[in-house]
Amino acid sequence: MFGKIFGNSQEENKKRKIISFHDSINYMYEKVKESELSNVADRFEAMEKIRCKFCKEGVSCQLCSMGPCRITPQTPRGVCGIDAHGIVMRNLLHKTNMGLAAYTYHAREVAETLKATAEGKTIYTIKDPSKIDLLADILDVDQSLELNEKAKAVAEKYLQLLSENKESTLVEKLAPGSRKEVFKKLGIFAKGPYQEIVDSVTRGMTNIDGDYITLALAALRNGVASVFGSLVPLELMQDALYGTPSPHEGEVDLGVIDPNYVNILPNGHEPFVGQALIKLAGDEKFQQMAKEAGAKGIRVVGSIETGQELLARNPLSETFAGLTSNWIGIEYFLSSGAVDVFAMDMNCSLANLKEYADKYKFKLVAVSNIIGVPGSERIEYEPGNEKEVAEKIIELAIENFKERKTAVKPENLSSYKQKAIVGFSAEAIINALGGSLTPLLEVIKSGDIKGVVALVNCSSLANGPQDSLTVNLAKELIKRDILVIGAGCGNAGLQMAGLETLEAAEEYAGEKLKGVCKALGIPPVLSFGTCTDTGRIVMTVIAIANALGVDTADLPVAVTAPEYMEQKAVIDGFSAVAMGLYTHVSPTPPVTGSDKVVKLLLEDVETLTGGKIAIGDDPVTVADGIEAHILKKREALGI
Numbered sequence: 001m002f003g004k005i006f007g008n009s010q011e012e013n014k015k016r017k018i019i020s021f022h023d024s025i026n027y028m029y030e031k032v033k034e035s036e037l038s039n040v041a042d043r044f045e046a047m048e049k050i051r052c053k054f055c056k057e058g059v060s061c062q063l064c065s066m067g068p069c070r071i072t073p074q075t076p077r078g079v080c081g082i083d084a085h086g087i088v089m090r091n092l093l094h095k096t097n098m099g100l101a102a103y104t105y106h107a108r109e110v111a112e113t114l115k116a117t118a119e120g121k122t123i124y125t126i127k128d129p130s131k132i133d134l135l136a137d138i139l140d141v142d143q144s145l146e147l148n149e150k151a152k153a154v155a156e157k158y159l160q161l162l163s164e165n166k167e168s169t170l171v172e173k174l175a176p177g178s179r180k181e182v183f184k185k186l187g188i189f190a191k192g193p194y195q196e197i198v199d200s201v202t203r204g205m206t207n208i209d210g211d212y213i214t215l216a217l218a219a220l221r222n223g224v225a226s227v228f229g230s231l232v233p234l235e236l237m238q239d240a241l242y243g244t245p246s247p248h249e250g251e252v253d254l255g256v257i258d259p260n261y262v263n264i265l266p267n268g269h270e271p272f273v274g275q276a277l278i279k280l281a282g283d284e285k286f287q288q289m290a291k292e293a294g295a296k297g298i299r300v301v302g303s304i305e306t307g308q309e310l311l312a313r314n315p316l317s318e319t320f321a322g323l324t325s326n327w328i329g330i331e332y333f334l335s336s337g338a339v340d341v342f343a344m345d346m347n348c349s350l351a352n353l354k355e356y357a358d359k360y361k362f363k364l365v366a367v368s369n370i371i372g373v374p375g376s377e378r379i380e381y382e383p384g385n386e387k388e389v390a391e392k393i394i395e396l397a398i399e400n401f402k403e404r405k406t407a408v409k410p411e412n413l414s415s416y417k418q419k420a421i422v423g424f425s426a427e428a429i430i431n432a433l434g435g436s437l438t439p440l441l442e443v444i445k446s447g448d449i450k451g452v453v454a455l456v457n458c459s460s461l462a463n464g465p466q467d468s469l470t471v472n473l474a475k476e477l478i479k480r481d482i483l484v485i486g487a488g489c490g491n492a493g494l495q496m497a498g499l500e501t502l503e504a505a506e507e508y509a510g511e512k513l514k515g516v517c518k519a520l521g522i523p524p525v526l527s528f529g530t531c532t533d534t535g536r537i538v539m540t541v542i543a544i545a546n547a548l549g550v551d552t553a554d555l556p557v558a559v560t561a562p563e564y565m566e567q568k569a570v571i572d573g574f575s576a577v578a579m580g581l582y583t584h585v586s587p588t589p590p591v592t593g594s595d596k597v598v599k600l601l602l603e604d605v606e607t608l609t610g611g612k613i614a615i616g617d618d619p620v621t622v623a624d625g626i627e628a629h630i631l632k633k634r635e636a637l638g639i
Contacts, residue, residue: 019041020466024254025328027416028333028335035335037335037355055590057590058590058592059593063205083210085212086212090210092219092591095567096218097200097201098567100200101197103571106230106346107229109270111159115155115156118152123387124386126148126151132154132240135237139158151240155237162192170232174539188220188221203218219574222571223575226572227575231536235532238309245313245425246428247432248315248423250315251323251417252417252495252496253417256324257301258338259338259410260296261295262340264301264340269531271310272383277300278319280390282319286395298319304489307492312527328459328461330353338411340398341400343367344367345381361407363397379392379396418498420498426543447512448481454487455487456559456560457490457560458488458565459493459563459565466563467490467497473622477623482630484499487529491529499523534575541557560585560626562585569585579609582626583613584613584625589615
């Protein structure tokens with residue numbers, strides 16, 4: 001597999017361990033290895049030798065004191081009586097519970113920040129009033145209210161709807177009619193996200209629900225609650241606060257960190273502290289303090305999904321340098337010797353970073369009360385204290401620089417930089433098309449674009465080097481004149497690989513897609529941002545379906561998560577299937593211990609929602625499946 005991807009001989013691969021598609025990460029892996037530091041690649045390799053086959057197949061359970069139970073031909077039921085099919089599906093439901101909870105946590109934090117901003121308690125202002133108007137229309141808030149009063153009412157109404165213990169108003173307002181019929185028929189028309197979490201967590205206990213069918217329907221219901229109850233409102237509120245993304249040039253990869261600056265890396269999934277840091281880092285007082293400490297100035301450098309949020313909305317400047325990498329790159333870019341503060345919000349901060357902070361002389365700061373990285377300082381964000389939090393972090397970083405510059409020799413990573421066009425959204429696409437979806441519909445109808453694939457992804461080592469399948473599948477799709485939309489940690493992989501540039505169309509796209517990209521001035525892979533932008537992608541798909549007068553399940557579109565990793569990716573998969581979309585995932589989820597669950601997800605669910613799961617880890621084979629699905633949908637539409 002590695003040779004297919006990289007073209008290296010076996011001898012070359014033996015000489016140099018390949019852990020990533022990206023040269024910068026492979027280079028820094030060698031440096032980390034020399035330093036004998038624990039790191040994700042070595043830990044993964046060590047775990048491969050001892051993995052439990054029952055867990056990989058999904059047929060193990062540790063819920064009660066009579067376990068753990070493992071299903072085998074000799075022990076076909078757990079002590080409680082549940083069979084393999086129930087255990088496998090219940091384990092998947094548990095993952096969707098966590099994914100829904102994480103997205104809802106983020107959405108709640110955005111609403112609280114919007115409310116505090118409307119009350120004049122934060123340093124933020126409402127940058128896109130049109131999103132407040134849109135939310136007010138969705139939530140039946142009085143449109144005649146003054147902007148801040150309207151924004152406050154929107155936030156308060158949304159916070160109430162999170163707990164709605166009946167069919168969700170948000171699903172009713174946001175989902176297309178054809179989908180709502182499906183949701184009602186299947187009994188997956190969700191309530192408010194909080195209520196669905198309570199119901200599903202309870203359902204997933206011992207001796208409550210052991211039926212794989214009802215457990216699967218609960219997972220689909222969680223998916224509906226996630227996309228319409230949490231993700232769409234979340235992104236609309238973030239757009240209102242920080243501006244709706246629009247296309248601009250950014251920079252990515254490890255070379256964006258210049259060791260001669262005081263470097264602060266906001267890491268996680270929420271933009272609150274990162275936006276405050278960018279705003280305050282330009283203050284002449286702090287810039288002067290940094291220069292007096294011997295630095296060229298202060299820079300904010302985005303890390304993983306918080307970095308994607310910042311990259312989508314902020315142009316490159318003297319105080320914002322771009323994006324490093326995705327989560328698998330964290331230990332490797334923290335070893336650069338160029339970091340002063342690693343500021344961690346709600347997601348994706350590794351538990352072993354203290355040893356890196358000690359060796360490479362940077363500070364770990366938890367800005368969220370749910371982050372628990374051993375050895376980190378706590379400077380916690382709440383709406384209204386972001387200025388104080390940002391100032392403390394900046395001062396801490398400047399003091400740290402004084403020690404770092406004398407104690408650590410930084411790596412020269414300046415050659416590892418890649419341009420990327422970022423900041424796409426439904427609005428940006430419509431603007432690029434002259435204010436209407438019609439040109440996009442025409443190039444789809446003509447076949448110049450065969451279809452659209454949303455690549456919404458984590459990054460994993462479970463099916464090859466970091467980002468290898470992600471990048472190679474995207475190349476395979478655009479070669480076949482299929483437009484790709486990137487989001488999540490995989491989006492960073494696509495950016496670092498140079499696929500989100502105008503030049504990528506010339507180098508990798510099929511002739512028809514290349515022509516469309518040239519005409520519109522867009523890359524063949526469009527950067528939609530983070531995993532939370534699943535909501536933004538779904539609303540784009542709905543807009544296309546509405547314009548064509550068809551259901552979302554009828555469109556020549558598909559979803560792929562070629563390197564899914566954690567629980568939010570699982571809920572995204574169920575959201576996509578609930579919307580009637582063909583959804584490829586890799587590596588194979590832990591479901592193979594149940595032939596009934598495998599058949600349900602890969603075949604039977606298509607007759608219920610129109611969507612289904614597909615698996616596979618070879619980019620050509622996966623692209624074949626996606627293209628066949630798209631061609632089938634085109635034929636059914638008569639285009």
